[in-house]
Amino acid sequence: MxxxxxxxxxxxxxxxxxxxxxxxxxxxxxxxxxxxxxxxxxxxxxxxxxxxxxxxxxxxxxxxxxxxxxxxxxxxxxxxxxxxxxxxxxxxSAQSPSEEIASAGKLLASGAITTEEYEKLKAKALA
Known part of the structure; x- marks a missing residue:
């Protein structure tokens, strides 16, 4: 014990x-x-x-x-x-460059972003 x-x-x-x-x-x-x-x-x-x-x-x-x-x-x-x-x-980003450009295009078409911002997003997606 x-x-x-x-x-x-x-x-x-x-x-x-x-x-x-x-x-x-x-x-x-x-x-x-x-x-x-x-x-x-x-x-x-x-x-x-x-x-x-x-x-x-x-x-x-x-x-x-x-x-x-x-x-x-x-x-x-x-x-x-x-x-x-x-x-x-x-x-x-999980999206491919083409998807990012397409979503930026939708934002441009809806008027949420300007053409200048669209071009920046497009250049960023392609970089």
Whole structure:
């Protein structure tokens, strides 16, 4: 019976250790991508996290947690913008050039666009 509970306790400690490692690596990543910290402050935080890891991580999260979240959110937003821009550039138009010219001709006939705009759309479709 003690072997089972020993196993459960070991699994709990392993889980806690892995969670702490994720937090620690997230803090290291944040320290190195922060443009506001100079090199000496980065070195000081790293030394603090190496020699007193639990206390250092708690202090870092309390002192710089909000900035850490803001940097993460801005990085995610920038990555999303870049991905959307890439998808738009790769996707292009699903229509063939003749279909694009035909739809532009319909717009010209209905009066929705001018002749000049029609010529631009036609040149774009043929390019």
């Amino acid at each position: 003690t072997n089972f509970w020993d196993f459960i306790v070991w699994m709990l400690w392993i889980y806690i250790f892995m969670a702490f490692l994720f937090v620690l690596f997230g803090i290291f990543r944040d320290i190195f991508r922060d443009k506001d910290l100079n090199g000496w402050l980065k070195a000081l935080w790293i030394i603090f996290l190496i020699f007193i890891p639990v206390l250092g991580a708690l202090i870092y999260l309390v002192a710089r947690g909000r900035g850490m979240a803001q940097r993460n959110a801005s990085d995610l937003a920038a990555a999303q913008r870049e991905q959307n821009q890439y998808i738009k550039s790769v996707a292009g």
